Amino acid sequence: MNATTPLDLSSYWMPFTHNRYFKQRPKLVASGRGSYLTLTDGRRVFDCLSGLWCTPMGHCAPQIVQAIQEQVAGLDYTPGFQLSHPGAFELATRIAELAPAPLNRVFFANSGSEAVDTALKIAIGYHRLRGEASRTRLIGRERGYHGVGLGGTSVGGISPNRKMFAPLMISNVDHLPHTHNLAHMQFTRGQPAWGAHLADELERIVALHDASTIAAVIVEPMQGSAGVIVPPKGYLQRLREICDRHGILLIFDEVITGFGRVGANFGSQRLGVTPDLICFAKAVTNGVVPFGGVIAKQSVYDTFMTGPAHAIELFHGYTYSGHPLACAAGNATLKLMQETGAIKRAAMLEPVLEHAMHSLREEPHVNDIRNFGLAAALELKPRDGQPGMRAMEMFERGLDAGILLRFTGDTLAVAPPFISTEDEIELMVARIRELLRELK
Numbered sequence: 186m187n188a189t190t191p192l193d194l195s196s197y198w199m200p201f202t203h204n205r206y207f208k209q210r211p212k213l214v215a216s217g218r219g220s221y222l223t224l225t226d227g228r229r230v231f232d233c234l235s236g237l238w239c240t241p242m243g244h245c246a247p248q249i250v251q252a253i254q255e256q257v258a259g260l261d262y263t264p265g266f267q268l269s270h271p272g273a274f275e276l277a278t279r280i281a282e283l284a285p286a287p288l289n290r291v292f293f294a295n296s297g298s299e300a301v302d303t304a305l306k307i308a309i310g311y312h313r314l315r316g317e318a319s320r321t322r323l324i325g326r327e328r329g330y331h332g333v334g335l336g337g338t339s340v341g342g343i344s345p346n347r348k349m350f351a352p353l354m355i356s357n358v359d360h361l362p363h364t365h366n367l368a369h370m371q372f373t374r375g376q377p378a379w380g381a382h383l384a385d386e387l388e389r390i391v392a393l394h395d396a397s398t399i400a401a402v403i404v405e406p407m408q409g410s411a412g413v414i415v416p417p418k419g420y421l422q423r424l425r426e427i428c429d430r431h432g433i434l435l436i437f438d439e440v441i442t443g444f445g446r447v448g449a450n451f452g453s454q455r456l457g458v459t460p461d462l463i464c465f466a467k468a469v470t471n472g473v474v475p476f477g478g479v480i481a482k483q484s485v486y487d488t489f490m491t492g493p494a495h496a497i498e499l500f501h502g503y504t505y506s507g508h509p510l511a512c513a514a515g516n517a518t519l520k521l522m523q524e525t526g527a528i529k530r531a532a533m534l535e536p537v538l539e540h541a542m543h544s545l546r547e548e549p550h551v552n553d554i555r556n557f558g559l560a561a562a563l564e565l566k567p568r569d570g571q572p573g574m575r576a577m578e579m580f581e582r583g584l585d586a587g588i589l590l591r592f593t594g595d596t597l598a599v600a601p602p603f604i605s606t607e608d609e610i611e612l613m614v615a616r617i618r619e620l621l622r623e624l625k
């Protein structure tokens with residue numbers, strides 16, 4: 186392809202995209218630097234969601250670029266089964282140090298979806314090894330997003346993601362109700378006071394199926410993809426208590442909340458609840474190389490470490506588990522976060538984002554604003570007969586106004602890079618305000 190040959194858009198089947206609409210109005214990114222992306226038509230936009238929640242340290246951070254360049258020139262790939270390389274162990278150690286104790290054993294995958302399916306398998310295997318093979322039921326939550334693997338789709342609770350594949354869904358799955366209720370929590374700053382009692386639904390599910398059939402509960406500490414649904418105060422504590430009471434593993438899917446997004450290493454620490462397994466991905470490599478994994482409590486790991494020492498303990502893994510480039514990116518990202526105090530910076534910016542976003546409350550079309558950590562959502566009133574169109578127009582017009590917004594349905598989510606300045610956050614919100622005022 187050169188300047189005189191038009192780009193053929195027909196072959197690429199794009200993910201989670203309206204392919205036919207996109208190909209009539211293509212939007213292609215040429216380059217990224219810091220908190221900004223530049224489109225091929227020259228428009229430069231502030232990256233309001235840090236990519237897809239995954240580039241908190243900004244694009245093309247020189248330290249990460251250099252680490253990958255050095256790695257690829259020295260060791261580009263090694264099998265990860267019965268063999269490894271130093272960078273994988275270094276990264277697992279770094280992640281274990283950031284994780285809440287006693288979670289300190291780290292399994293590597295290549296994405297959030299793989300991390301989730303890995304965690305579900307670990308949960309099932311754990312009970313089986315302990316002589317409780319009847320514990321096979323998995324409990325997710327309405328509106329939860331746990332990626333697109335068959336396990337993650339089954340425990341997920343976003344119906345368009347599930348309905349086409351209904352025959353493939355794992356049958357032994359139940360869902361907790363979601364916690365979003367505008368009548369009780371509209372325009373709440375931070376955690377809503379209402380809703381802890383919704384965790385008690387888990388007791389109802391236990392009573393229905395019996396605890397001896399339930400392996401694990403999986404929830405995002407803060408639901409990200411569904412539009413920043415913040416856990417009510419005390420809700421996760423109650424889930425933890427009920428899981429403990431019935432011997433059920435609690436899995437936090439921290440693919441979005443991990444590595445600083447909520448102003449602490451993990452949502453677990455910010456919210457004061459320790460799960461048995463944590464899924465992570467996204468920010469761990471600053472989105473530069475696909476990566477993800479699961480952090481397990483030592484007791485979960487130890488349960489697998491029985492039998493003869495020469496036998497494989499977990500028949501699970503990926504060709505690219507612990508890929509040298511991903512590990513180089515992960516080590517460089519976590520080192521950079523530590524050296525620059527990035528997670529403290531995210532915490533420091535939280536009130537700036539909160540104040541700016543909630544100042545939009547009286548603007549036209551605004552139905553709700555919510556925020557937690559360095560993340561916020563703006564829910565729009567749907568246009569009559571055209572749900573989702575207002576948010577889509579905000580996205581399209583935002584590109585001309587210098588901001589890249591992300592929308593699902595009528596909700597816009599923002600989660601700016603940790604390297605953003607206060608002025609950039611204010612400017613982002615000022616531009617959203619202008620767009621809201623122009624919107625029909």
Ligand SMILES: Cc1ncc(COP(=O)(O)O)c(C=O)c1O
Nearest residue numbers: 296297298330331332438440441
């Ligand atoms: C909470 C959560 N889990 C899992 C995933 C899936 O991650 P991936 O797209 O890397 O497979 C996502 C992606 O947004 C997510 O937000």
